[in-house]
Amino acid sequence: MTAKTTTAGVAYDVHGDMSETDRRDAAMKGFVREFGAIAAAHMESCVRCGMCANACHFYVATGEPAYTPINKLRPFEQAYHRHAGPFAPIYRMLGIVPSVTVEKLEEWQRLIFDACTLCGRCTLACPMGIDIAELIKEARHGMYKAGLIPERLQLMDRTTKAWGSPATPAEDFADIINEAGEEFGVTMNVDLPKADYLVTVAPAELSEHTKALADVAKIMNRMGLSWTYHSEGFEASNIGYLNGDTELQEKMTRRIIDTAIKIGAKTLVLPECGHAYGAARWEAARWYGGDIPVRVIHMTEFLQEAVNSGKIKLNKIDATASFHDPCQLVRRGGVTKAPRDVLGKLGVTVKELQNHGSLGVCCGGGGGVVSNVRADPIRFKAFELKRREVEDAGADRFVTACGQCRITLTLGAKHFNWNKKVESLLELVADNLAD
């Protein structure tokens, strides 16, 4: 890796040993491969009204026009018009649309990776219905091929390829599970040959949030379910989904789906992780190459099923709480009611944030941004939007259902010495199981 800056002083990272031409061609191939009818219709439909700017937490927090979501797609748009659009041959012949330069891609790295969490609020603001977040995710595929992604995302890519997880080698996974069981006094199931439920994890649960590992076990055991963690398929966060490495995305998808099939699981439970839900619930079939014979649900949906079915009873918490809606789970996943149902069963009165549900403001750390230290300054600015909303709502507690959101919000709170704990919905349920 080489950390560099453009002539305009914009920081970017470069990976791999490629000539500038090869790098540009790799990006173009990666970009152009993505242009199906939907991406093309969306590239063609923009009227440059700027409404998307009002939806982006980075633009709202900084007032920086470059953060206007549609602007983040500029090289992608140029590549589309030159190579894939209906008039591409004419544009190339007449030189109306030039090739995207490597310098432009380098400059745009910060906009595609540092300044976009793939939260998709811009999609809801666009009057033409352009799914800008999806296009940016696809633009990342080209940037990955060109070796133009932030160092931290590249590091996580390398680690995941070597270990099967960005957090820990697969051979250590069972030990971590068993240690969490011992620490929190819960019976763990790991590497069982057969189980109805395969439970997967996110990297944070193998480091900061190990209690979550025990919390799931506690609830599953209480319900008397046949379940297991499994060393062959445990990592659900899918770094390839975030950093544009489609081969890794496919590999990580296959790993958890194949493990579920192998052990005869009927349900694959995803951890409290938003992007895991996007990758496995909505994209797994695409990368797996066909229908998946396993039901894929998020932890929050599992908790909703558990409390609604009456298989677990909860002690009532006499408190108010605001819920931070994880973007991939709620806005882009449709799981809006489930967390509120679970909070209701806990006896919690929800005090909604000013922007909530599908219109909730992003934590500022999704899409790999929280791992990308270069983005810290704008991430903290975006955090202030959320902090204001939480303070205005005035609830006793602040809860979410995504480990990455939790880490991002906790880092923000620490940075600003804000005395508000960000709690996990799973943890609240596990801590309040009634006898």
Add this chain to the structure above:
Amino acid sequence: MDLLDFARGPALYFALAVFALGTLWRLLGILLLPWGLIRSPAREGSPSPFSSALKGIVVKLWPHKEFMAGGFFTFINGYIFHLGLAIVVFLFVPHILFIKNLFGISWPGLPSNVIYAVGVITAVSLIAAIANRMTSPVLRLISRVDDYISWVMTFLPVLTGLLAVSHLGARYETLIALHILSVAAFFVWFPFGKLMHAFLFVFSRAMTGVRFGHRGAQL
């Protein structure tokens, strides 16, 4: 052949041919690409793709109130000139007669003074739109040459139409000829720039509507 004959003869027919063929070419160039159909199972109870597509098209007519703070002018002004253009183009009696001559269909129009007032409002709204584009830092950054050409192509027919109705600046026949030529220019540019959104919005909104409906997510 005088200018008016040229305008309503070869120029207009050429423009309509470019419009029809160009639009068809651009639409097919998009829609014949692979569709990458959704393979994940839909959320239980989610609406049919058709309903979701329809919902996507309709819901996007009105922005969420959460985005009004920064987008109020764009939203209101956008509605004013779109509605203004629709009224002037389709409800001005001479336009209806012109369309009847071309396609053989007609409908009732509005009084000329009403159309004139709407035309003036539309022109002012378009001027406000371009002023906003040239002064807003966000819009200046994201604008392309297309945005300015499309604006000129939209504004000229409104301007020449108002001049013709007011008999201002030249002989009436010359003004009408210029008006028709500006409309011809609009049609020629239509398939190549963002004016195509008049067709594309249906597909763009419907596609996202289906994606979100499949997931049980709200647009």
